[in-house]
Amino acid sequence: xxxxxxxxxxxxxxxxxxxxxxxxxxxxxxxxxxxxxxxxxxxxxxxxxxxxxxxxxxxxxxxxxxxxxxxxxxxxxxxxxxxxxxxxxxxxxxxxxxxxxxxxxxxxxxxxxxxxxxxxxxxxxxxxxxxxxxxxxxxxxxxxxxxxxxxxxxxxxxxxxxxxxxxxxxxxxxxxxxxxxxxxxxxxxxxxxxxxxxxxxxxxxxxxxxxxxxxxxxxxx
Amino acid sequence: xxxxxxxxxxxxxxxxxxxxxxxxxxxxxxxxxxxxxxxxxxxxxxxxxxxxxxxxxxxxxxxxxxxxxxxxxxxxxxxxxxxxxxxxxxxxxxxxxxxxxxxxxxxxxxxxxxxxxxxxxxxxxxxxxxxxxxxxxxxxxxxxxxxxxxxxxxxxxxxxxxxxxxxxxxxxxxxxxxxxxxxxxxxxxxxxxxxxxxx
Numbered sequence: 524x525x526x527x528x529x530x531x532x533x534x535x536x537x538x539x540x541x542x543x544x545x546x547x548x549x550x551x552x553x554x555x556x557x558x559x560x561x562x563x564x565x566x567x568x569x570x571x572x573x574x575x576x577x578x579x580x581x582x583x584x585x586x587x588x589x590x591x592x593x594x595x596x597x598x599x600x601x602x603x604x605x606x607x608x609x610x611x612x613x614x615x616x617x618x619x620x621x622x623x624x625x626x627x628x629x630x631x632x633x634x635x636x637x638x639x640x641x642x643x644x645x646x647x648x649x650x651x652x653x654x655x656x657x658x659x660x661x662x663x664x665x666x667x668x669x670x671x672x673x674x675x676x677x678x679x680x681x682x683x684x685x686x687x688x689x690x691x692x693x694x695x696x697x698x699x700x701x702x703x704x705x706x707x708x709x710x711x712x713x714x715x716x717x718x719x720x721x722x723x724x725x726x727x728x729x730x731x732x733x734x735x736x737x738x739x740x741x742x743x744x
Numbered sequence: 745x746x747x748x749x750x751x752x753x754x755x756x757x758x759x760x761x762x763x764x765x766x767x768x769x770x771x772x773x774x775x776x777x778x779x780x781x782x783x784x785x786x787x788x789x790x791x792x793x794x795x796x797x798x799x800x801x802x803x804x805x806x807x808x809x810x811x812x813x814x815x816x817x818x819x820x821x822x823x824x825x826x827x828x829x830x831x832x833x834x835x836x837x838x839x840x841x842x843x844x845x846x847x848x849x850x851x852x853x854x855x856x857x858x859x860x861x862x863x864x865x866x867x868x869x870x871x872x873x874x875x876x877x878x879x880x881x882x883x884x885x886x887x888x889x890x891x892x893x894x895x896x897x898x899x900x901x902x903x904x905x906x907x908x909x910x911x912x913x914x915x916x917x918x919x920x921x922x923x924x925x926x927x928x929x930x931x932x933x934x935x936x937x938x939x940x941x942x943x
Contacts, residue, residue: 578796579838579877588836588891599875601843619805619836621796626818630801657874659816661796671887676806678799741847744895744926 530727535562537721538707540643542651543728544569545695550608550733553703555666557722558687559715561706563622563640563662565655566596566604569698572653576604578618578661586742588671589616595696595739596663603738604699609692613684616691617667621659623708631710643704653700664706665691667713683715692729696738747943752779754937755922757860759868761786762910762942768822770918771939772829772882775902776930778921779938780839780857780878783813783821786913789870793821795835795877805887806833812911813879821914822879826907829900834883836893839875840923848925860919870915880921881906883928895926 530552535541537560545551553562568574577599584601585594592610595603621627622644628637640662648655666683693701705724712719749771752758762768762783770779785791794816801818802811808831813822838844839861845854858875865872884896910916918940924933 577838579836582893583837583844586893588887588893601841601847619796620800621794621816624818627800630818658790659794661877671805671891675887676804676808678803678805680800680803743848 530729532725532727535703535705535724535726537705537723538638540640540647540702540704542647542653542700542702543726544651545699545701545728547695547697550692550694550729551701552609552690552692552727552729553665554688554690554725555612555685556687556725558685558689559683560722560724561667561683561708561713562665562724563644563704563706564665565644565660565662565702567655567700568598568604569700572656572700574598574600574602575657575660576663578663582618584741585739589618593736593739601741603696605693605701606696606736606738607691608694608733608736609690612666612689612691615666615668615684617664617669618661620664620667620669622662622704623706633710638707640704640706644702647702647704648700680711680713682712682719685715692733694733694736747941749939749941752918752920752938752940754920754935755855757864757917757919759864759870759915759917760942761868762914762916764910764913766910766942767825768908768910768916769905769941770881770908771903771905772898772900773902773939774936775900775904776898776932777936777938778883778898778923778928779881780861780919780921781881782861782872782876782878782917784872784915785815785821786915790873791815791817792876793879795879799835805835806831820911822908823911824906825909829882829904829906832882832884832899834880834885836885837880837883839878839919840921841875850925855922857919857921861917864917864919865915868915872917895928897927897930
């Protein structure tokens with residue numbers, strides 16, 4: 524079995540984005556190298572970029588706010604795109620907050636340009652020669668800590684509780700394109716550690732060294 | 745100023761133009777009906793109400809009176825100014841679509857909120873650029889402590905309503921959700937009409 528030591532790793536520089544292609548059956552292991560970084564993630568059908576991973580359809584599919592091992596993310600056509608097959612982190616992720624964008628930072632009082640996840644998505648895709656047909660998609664916010672309070676509706680944003688070297692692996696259920704952004708947020712305290720400083724993360728593509736878990740079935744009554 | 749009451753027929757959609765500052769009252773006429781709601785900037789339909797952009801600013805999964813729904817450019821688009829329905833709505837779940845009913849075991853065509861949105865917009869001569877994640881008025885999706893979700897019957901009562909103020913000129917679209925397999929439109933599983941006014 525390939526272990527993480529021998530995995531060929533690509534760096535996602537702090538505050539930047541990267542995209543990659545996955546064949547159905549491959550997985551991408553995303554490593555929280557410093558343990559403090561939130562990473563936004565998007566995915567598209569490699570053969571039809573109009574079909575993309577949908578957070579709102581995935582919540583209907585799995586009946587959960589965020590996935591646990593064995594849960595699949597489905598597309599806008601409700602086909603499984605990615606399945607969470609490994610997660611060594613505390614399992615705290617977010618599916619319901621929009622990726623940060625230029626408007627977000629303007630409202631946070633930033634006067635000049637601030638790097639942001641939405642632009643990173645486009646930059647990552649452009650680097651591999653692709654353009655997203657829809658400008659704005661809801662993101663899977665890996666390691667992001669948004670707690671729902673006891674009233675069932677209020678939200679509390681907190682630093683990610685990760686540890687250095689935590690990783691998750693997402694198995695492709697279709698040929699797909701995946702984009703990541705090492706979130707540049709340094710104003711709202713979502714990155715772990717007291718400093719709230721964006722850090723590098725790493726990913727590697729793995730062929731078989733992950734648990735064989737079939738795509739999850741839709742929840743039905 | 746008086747206003748006309750518009751029917752959202754059971755299992756169907758309806759759209760209308762709303763000027764900035766006008767108030768849209770969405771009435772749960774029979775009490776148990778979920779109404780999927782979308783709003784599009786009248787000047788640029790590619791700017792629309794976005795649940796994922798609204799949540800980080802209101803810091804809630806469900807808006808309460810005073811909360812502002814935002815567009816995908818994070819501009820205020822609708823403000824919830826009155827709610828007599830019990831305050832239970834949903835921002836998490838995708839609109840039902842043909843794919844949804846297929847995996848619920850329906851083999852024939854089933855009316856669905858996605859098609860209702862697009863039909864309602866076409867009825868007023870417009871083409872919605874996509875199917876944004878809707879504001880599901882009166883829809884009851886409790887979040888459990890383990891972060892799992894469930895589909896429950898509405899808590900609203902007949903004639904209860906929400907009032908939404910338009911923060912820009914917009915087109916509002918509704919679908920009286922045709923879901924009759926899950927108890928989301930009441931334990932009787934019977935989709936009904938709902939109504940709205942603009943004034």
